[in-house]
Amino acid sequence: MDWTDRVLELEVGPVAHGGHCVARHEGRVLFVRHAIPGERVRAVVTEDQGGSFCLADTISVLEASPDRVPAPCPWARAGGCGGCDFQHVTPPAQRALKTAVLREQLTRLGGLTGGLADTVEVEELPGGPLGWRQRLRLAVDDEGRAGLRAHHTHEVVPISDCLLAPAGLLDDLLERRWRPGDEIEVAVDVRGERHLGAGVPPAERSASVQHAAGRDWELSPGAFWQVHPELADTLVEVVREWAAAPGGGTAWDLYGGVGLFAAVLAEQVGPRGSVTVVESARQAVADGERALRDLPQVAFRVGRVERVVTGLPDPTVVVADPPRKGLGRTMVDELCARAPERIVYVACDPAALGRDVKLFADRGYALAALRSFDAFPMTHHMESVALFRPADRS
Incomplete structure (x- = not known):
């Protein structure tokens, strides 16, 4: 029935x-x-x-x-916008729910018992639950109105604002009429200036500037950057601590984007070491090469990670920030076969992280440390960082 x-x-x-x-x-x-x-x-x-x-x-x-609690947004309801899952929940309880999900995935999919699976907590980032979203994508309905998609469908919900975005960011964009079926990319940079990418006439597109790891990053329209303003530097500090790449060492920054983590690794390996960034998006590589041109020990390679790494020398340290599906068996096998001392894994999906924890364990790499951050308040999403080391050294 x-x-x-x-x-x-x-x-x-x-x-x-x-x-x-x-x-x-x-x-x-x-x-x-x-x-x-x-x-x-x-x-x-x-x-x-x-x-x-x-x-x-x-x-x-x-x-x-x-x-x-009452949801602050009128579209966060049954039949409304699909972007927010937890506006009806207090922020501390939201983090508790995410913590429960993360622990369950580590136990059920990762095969962990006790230890980190019982103690990890999803940590709050500064800034509060609203107004934090630096990047978003508006969908356009059949009548040319911009909005956000309903949950689990392609239906576009017309809105008059998004409370996750900075106040006033979308006002004029929601009043305009667009080409049906388009998607409008919107970003806010470190100076609070708005930049548009795909879906708008080329004359309206502009590069943005972000700041992290102690340097400015000029990003082409549509380039990836973390959506929460506090997340990039938070991840940088965790990677700096856990990568601990030795002077003169060899490091990989996989799925590296513009090379945010490569900047940290380059400091650690110094001029006698080497850092290879592997990224499939050519424009991100161009942006990264421009931002890191003062670091000759950093080299960018364009291509699919699983293909490019087969031709690289064995690494001392690996940092990997894969897409939502995670690393998967092929990449985990490749990384473990190269026997790095440390693998720092940035994960945006707890289920993918759980699956990869089990794959690493099967290849002799144990989960040595784990932190998780509420980088997407009001939604079910979280960002985690895991450290893997050979089981006999963890």
């Missing part, structure tokens, strides 16, 4: 990865948005593909959690 559009009364169970909580009804599992563990809610089924589970969205709360 298809449960789509059916309204159910549910007892809400634990949080699940993806911004949902788990509930059960008549032998089936429901992943429920806009709920909190321990609540009793009415929810409408939004998607049912006929399997053992379906998706639902809370439409009324019968028994509320003490962690529930």
